[in-house]
Amino acid sequence: MTNVTNPDAVVIGAGPNGLVAANLLADAGWQVLVLEAQPTPGGAVRSDRGLDPxxxxxxxxxxYPLAAASPLIADLRLERYGLRWSRAPAVVAHPLPDGRCAxxxxxxxETAASLxxxxxxxxxxxxxxxxLWDRIREDLLACLFTPFPPVRAGVRLAARLGRAEALRVARMMLLPxxxxxxxxxxxxxxxxxxxxNALHADLAPESALGGGFGWLMSMLGQTYGFPVPRGGAQALTDALVRRLTDRGGTVRCGQEVGGxxxxxxxxxxxxxVDGTLVPARRAVLADLPAPLVYGRLLPPDELPxxxxxxxxxFQWDFSTVKVDWALSxxxxxxxxxxxTAGTVHLAGGMDELTLFAAxxxxxRVPRVPFLVLxxxxxxxxxxxxxxxxxAWAYTHVPQAIAGDAGDDALRGRWDEREREVFARRVEAQVERHAPGFTGLIRARRFLAPPDLEGLDAALVGGAVNQGTTSLHQxxxxxxLPGSGRPTTPVTGLYLASATAHPGGGVHGAPGANAARTALRAHRLGRLRPGR
Structure with missing residues (x-):
C-alpha cells in the first residue's frame, strides 16, 4: 500500500497545475499526496448539474486550446484515462449589430474568406x-511551456527566423x-x-502584448480549435486524478492547508486548518497564488x-462575473x-472594446459589457x-469598484439587486445580437467574484488568471521581479500555480516546471529528506 502518511511530496491544491505536478512526481517514483480544500478536485476545471439536472x-x-496544444498534457496520454475532446464546427464568431460577422x-x-x-x-x-505561425509554432510553444529563460527553444526559434525577422516578430508580439x-x-x-481573444485575459486593445496574445490565441484556435472535454470540464480533472492514483498517488479533498x-x-x-501535520520528505509544491503562499501559509520571518x-x-487581473443559462x-x-461557433465574442466594435476597458x-462597472459566450x-x-x-457568458469588472459607468449605481456589493441588475445588463448584450434570447431562458445562475473565490480560493476576487497578463508581470x-522560475526563498518549496511563469490557462506548464525543478534539486542532492 502506498505510504501517504509520510509522502515524498505534498502538493497543495488539486487544480490542473497541481495534478500535472503530482503526476510527473509519481512518474519519477515519488510518493505523492495532494491536499485539496474543496470537496471535489479540479480547481477552476470543474463542472456540475447544479443549475438544471x-x-x-x-x-x-x-x-481548452492551450491544453490541446500543450506537449505536457499530450505526454500524459489522458485519453487512456477516459478523456475525450469535442469541438464545435466553428471556433469563434464575433457578430456585429449590423449583421456582419467575423x-x-x-x-x-474559411477564416480568410470570412475576413x-x-x-x-x-x-x-x-x-x-x-x-508565420505554422513555421514557428513548435519552437514558440516550447518557449511558452518550459521554465524561463527558454534557452534551447529560444535559440532554435531565433535560428529559424534569423536576426532581422526575429526582431520583427518580437515587435509584433509586443504590439497592442x-x-x-x-x-x-x-x-x-x-x-x-x-x-x-486578447480580452480573454485582461489585455485591453491599447495594452502592450495584447496583439501578440490575441494572435497566439487566434492561431491556437485555428490549429487546435477551442476543444472541450466530452461530458464537462470535470472529465479533464477526473482523467488527471485517475492517472495519478494509477501510479500510487493520493488526492484528499476537504483538506484545507493552513500553513x-x-x-x-x-x-x-x-x-x-484542523491541526493535522503532514510531513513532506522531499518537497512541498503549492498550486496556489504566490500572494496566498507568501502572505498566508509561510511565517513572515522566512521571507526577505x-x-x-x-x-x-502584485497586481491581480480583473474580477470575473459569470452567468450560466439553461436554454430551451x-x-x-x-x-x-x-x-455553429462554440465561443462567441459580443461587442459592437473595436471602440466598444476600448470603452469597456476604459x-x-x-x-467603474462597464455600462456595456464585452462578453465571451x-x-x-x-x-x-x-x-x-x-x-x-x-450556455454561459463571462465578463470582467474591476477588482475594486469605485462606481458604475451605467445608471444602476452598482458598487460591487453583489447583493440580490446588483446581481439581478447586472445579469440583465449581460442578457441585454446577448439580446442585442440575438433577439428573442431572453425568452429561451429556463434557468439562470449568477456567479459574482465572491462566489468564484468561495468555490476556489485561488481565484482571489474572481481573478481567474491569478495575476495580470500585462507585460510588467x-x-x-x-x-515578482527577478522570479520567472518556480523556486522560492524556502528550500524545498515550489510555486506550481498560474502565478508562476508562463501564467494562466490550462496547459500544465507551471505544475510541470515545479515538479521538474524539484526532481532536479533532489538529483543534485539539494533536497535532503525532512525529519
Missing part, C-alpha cells in the same frame, strides 16, 4: 499570419491589439478576432524584506456565423437535451 455547466473554465473557422481558408468579406486583402493577411489590427488588416473582422512548516530554511511539512515589499505591488433552444442569432481602468451543447451535444443549449517579472 439535465444540463451540464462548467463552473469556471470551459474551452468567423474563426475550422480551417484557415475577406470585411475588406479585400484581409483574407491574404490572415493566411500570411497563419503561415488595436495597433496590431491596424497594421495587419484593413477591415474590422480580423481586428476584432485578435482584440477579442507550511519550515525548519532551518527548508519546507518539511504542511499543517491543515524585498519580497514582502514586492508582494504589495439554440440562441437565435441575427447573423449566421455564431450558430471603464475597468477607471474602476460559450455555447456548450454546440461544442459537445451531450451537455443538454436535444434541441436545447447549455510576465517572464522574469512573474510573479
Amino acid at each position: 439535465a444540463y451540464v455547466h462548467d463552473l469556471f473554465s470551459a474551452f 468567423v474563426l473557422a475550422s480551417g484557415p481558408e 475577406e468579406r470585411f475588406a479585400p486583402g484581409d483574407g491574404a493577411a490572415w493566411e500570411r499570419l497563419y503561415g 491589439a488595436r495597433r496590431f489590427g491596424e497594421e495587419e488588416f484593413a477591415g474590422e473582422g480580423g481586428r476584432l478576432l485578435v482584440a477579442g 507550511i512548516v519550515v525548519r532551518s530554511g527548508r519546507a518539511v511539512a504542511v499543517r491543515t 524584506p524585498r519580497l514582502r515589499a514586492d508582494l504589495e505591488r 433552444g439554440p440562441i437565435p442569432w441575427r447573423a449566421e456565423g455564431p450558430r 471603464h475597468l481602468a477607471m474602476h 460559450g455555447q456548450m451543447t454546440t461544442a459537445d451535444p451531450g451537455r443538454s437535451p436535444a434541441g436545447t443549449e447549455s 510576465q517572464l522574469l517579472f512573474r510573479p
Whole structure:
C-alpha cells in the first residue's frame, strides 16, 4: 500500500497545475499526496448539474486550446484515462449589430474568406499570419511551456527566423491589439478576432502584448480549435486524478492547508486548518497564488524584506462575473456565423472594446459589457437535451469598484439587486445580437467574484488568471521581479500555480516546471529528506 502518511511530496491544491505536478512526481517514483480544500478536485476545471439536472455547466473554465496544444498534457496520454475532446464546427464568431460577422473557422481558408468579406486583402493577411505561425509554432510553444529563460527553444526559434525577422516578430508580439489590427488588416473582422481573444485575459486593445496574445490565441484556435472535454470540464480533472492514483498517488479533498512548516530554511511539512501535520520528505509544491503562499501559509520571518515589499505591488487581473443559462433552444442569432461557433465574442466594435476597458481602468462597472459566450451543447451535444443549449457568458469588472459607468449605481456589493441588475445588463448584450434570447431562458445562475473565490480560493476576487497578463508581470517579472522560475526563498518549496511563469490557462506548464525543478534539486542532492 502506498505510504501517504509520510509522502515524498505534498502538493497543495488539486487544480490542473497541481495534478500535472503530482503526476510527473509519481512518474519519477515519488510518493505523492495532494491536499485539496474543496470537496471535489479540479480547481477552476470543474463542472456540475447544479443549475438544471439535465444540463451540464462548467463552473469556471470551459474551452481548452492551450491544453490541446500543450506537449505536457499530450505526454500524459489522458485519453487512456477516459478523456475525450469535442469541438464545435466553428471556433469563434464575433457578430456585429449590423449583421456582419467575423468567423474563426475550422480551417484557415474559411477564416480568410470570412475576413475577406470585411475588406479585400484581409483574407491574404490572415493566411500570411497563419503561415508565420505554422513555421514557428513548435519552437514558440516550447518557449511558452518550459521554465524561463527558454534557452534551447529560444535559440532554435531565433535560428529559424534569423536576426532581422526575429526582431520583427518580437515587435509584433509586443504590439497592442488595436495597433496590431491596424497594421495587419484593413477591415474590422480580423481586428476584432485578435482584440477579442486578447480580452480573454485582461489585455485591453491599447495594452502592450495584447496583439501578440490575441494572435497566439487566434492561431491556437485555428490549429487546435477551442476543444472541450466530452461530458464537462470535470472529465479533464477526473482523467488527471485517475492517472495519478494509477501510479500510487493520493488526492484528499476537504483538506484545507493552513500553513507550511519550515525548519532551518527548508519546507518539511504542511499543517491543515484542523491541526493535522503532514510531513513532506522531499518537497512541498503549492498550486496556489504566490500572494496566498507568501502572505498566508509561510511565517513572515522566512521571507526577505524585498519580497514582502514586492508582494504589495502584485497586481491581480480583473474580477470575473459569470452567468450560466439553461436554454430551451439554440440562441437565435441575427447573423449566421455564431450558430455553429462554440465561443462567441459580443461587442459592437473595436471602440466598444476600448470603452469597456476604459471603464475597468477607471474602476467603474462597464455600462456595456464585452462578453465571451460559450455555447456548450454546440461544442459537445451531450451537455443538454436535444434541441436545447447549455450556455454561459463571462465578463470582467474591476477588482475594486469605485462606481458604475451605467445608471444602476452598482458598487460591487453583489447583493440580490446588483446581481439581478447586472445579469440583465449581460442578457441585454446577448439580446442585442440575438433577439428573442431572453425568452429561451429556463434557468439562470449568477456567479459574482465572491462566489468564484468561495468555490476556489485561488481565484482571489474572481481573478481567474491569478495575476495580470500585462507585460510588467510576465517572464522574469512573474510573479515578482527577478522570479520567472518556480523556486522560492524556502528550500524545498515550489510555486506550481498560474502565478508562476508562463501564467494562466490550462496547459500544465507551471505544475510541470515545479515538479521538474524539484526532481532536479533532489538529483543534485539539494533536497535532503525532512525529519
